[in-house]
Amino acid sequence: MAPFLALVSAGGMALAVDTGSAYYTQLKLQNIATAAAAGAVLTVLSEPASVTAKALDLVALNTPSGFGTVAKSSDVRLGKWDKSTQTFTATTEAPNAVEVTTHRSTAYGNPLRVFFGNLLGRSTLDLQAASIAMMYGSPACVLVLDPSGSGAFTAGGSSTVKANCTIHVNSTASSAAQTSGSGRVNVGRVCARGTITGGGWGSTQLRQGTAQCSLLADPLAGVPEPLNPGGCYTPPSGTSTLAPGCYTGTIKLSGNVNLTPGLYYFKGAQVSVNATTNINGTGVRLYVDATSHLDLSGGSDVNLTADTSSAQQAGILIFSSRSATTGGNVTLGGGGRLDLNGTLYTPSSTLSLSGNSALTQDDKTGVIITKRLSTSGSSTLVVNGFPSGANAASARLRSSVVQ
Known part of the structure; x- marks a missing residue:
């Protein structure tokens, strides 16, 4: 044994x-x-x-x-x-x-x-x-969707674009991304499927061509456009407080204007501001239909934070209709300070920043998704793709093991 x-x-x-x-x-x-x-x-x-x-x-x-x-x-x-x-x-x-x-x-x-x-x-x-x-997550903090246009992303005049993240340009055209004049871009990376031209890229890491940059789909393509709440009206001049609802007609904002939380649906509206306007709002969503124009280029100071309670449009601060023309129905600029905390979504039109205004998203919780992006004048665009804080949604691309 x-x-x-x-x-x-x-x-x-x-x-x-x-x-x-x-x-x-x-x-x-x-x-x-x-x-x-x-x-x-x-x-x-x-x-x-x-x-x-x-x-x-x-x-x-x-x-x-x-x-x-x-x-x-x-x-x-x-x-x-x-x-x-x-x-x-x-x-x-x-x-x-x-x-x-x-x-x-x-x-x-x-x-x-x-x-x-x-x-x-x-x-x-x-x-x-x-x-x-x-x-x-989002692979870029700025996504330019135009698939073939020259100058889809342009920094011109003496404008400055700063970001600690990636600007991704889908266009395969010659000069898909370009600087002109004294325009300067200092971001983490610019990735364009076409060619990158101009001498104002500073220390930006440049990637170009389809072999280096994949076609990036609109991550919000499946998000439905907000429904018109009805009862559209034109607020009287000098209104200091606006409530959620549908707005139409010619709307001129002046003085100190407060937006209470909720959806602001602009239908056939022409919205403008003057140089002494200060607009503030937390928990808001601005929808601009194809027949409207939201013009914040009057030199006003705008401080808006996106609504995060909506199940489908959470975090989208400005939503431009997908039926809008390339020319654009959202204009930013003038000489004011624009603190826009949330996603700026203009998938069918140009988002432009002009004058000597400064668009900053230091504590941003969203990204910029637009058909075309243009900065000019002496404007400054600052995007922080990696904000801190409990509610910050980083624009950094991350990975998840799924199997």
Whole structure:
């Protein structure tokens, strides 16, 4: 009995060692794949051609000595992750996810050696792990949607654009993004699918061409436009407090004007301000239909914070109708200070900043999404893509492991 029990005991110990070794190796392979996928997916939009190289670099950095080569180029796949069906489809057309697979196998020349398996005629095990990560959040704090127009993003005159995040330009045209005159741009990165021209880019990191910049879809395309609450009217001149509702006709704001929380629906309205106007409001949404014009270029000071309670339009401060013309129905500028805390959404028209005004979003909780963006005069556009505070929604692109 003694030899038999000794054999059983030795076999049990070997099995425990093999099981522990296999568990550790499988866990490590999974961690390597997860780290590589989560890191590489962040480069999908700005540097799609380098995603595989980035993933393999991360694999190498996280692979212990003795594991050998656990991943090759064929183990990195770009694709789309469908959240509704929880499925991954490999594709290079507008990808939003990366899959990385890692191996310890005979085919890769690095199978896991086992002890107990020798008693069964098997000395190695083949193991593999896979991980899929998708990007979420906004990949850019400023997104210019025009797919083909020249000068889709233009900083002209002596204007200045400052941001600690990415400006993404979908246009594939020559001079898709440009500076002219004394216009200056100092942002984290400008990524344009067309060419970038001008000499006013300062220390901005420039990425251009379709190989480096993917087509970026409008992230708010599925958000419905607000419903007209009805009862449209024209407020009397000199009104100091406006309540949510529908406004129409010629509206001239002056003095100190307070907007109480809620939706302001402008239908066939021509809204303007003068140089002595101060507008303040917290928890507001401004919707400008295709027949209206919101003109804040009169030199007024405007301090508005977006409503975050709406289930569908939460965080959108200014929403310009998708039926508006490219010429634009929202004008910013003059000589005042514009503190606009929330998303500025003009998907079918130009958002322009002129005069010597300053549009600042130091504590912003949104992004700028527009068909075209233009700054001119001596205006200043400042965007903080990484605000602090409990309610700050960062514009930073982030990744999430989904499988």
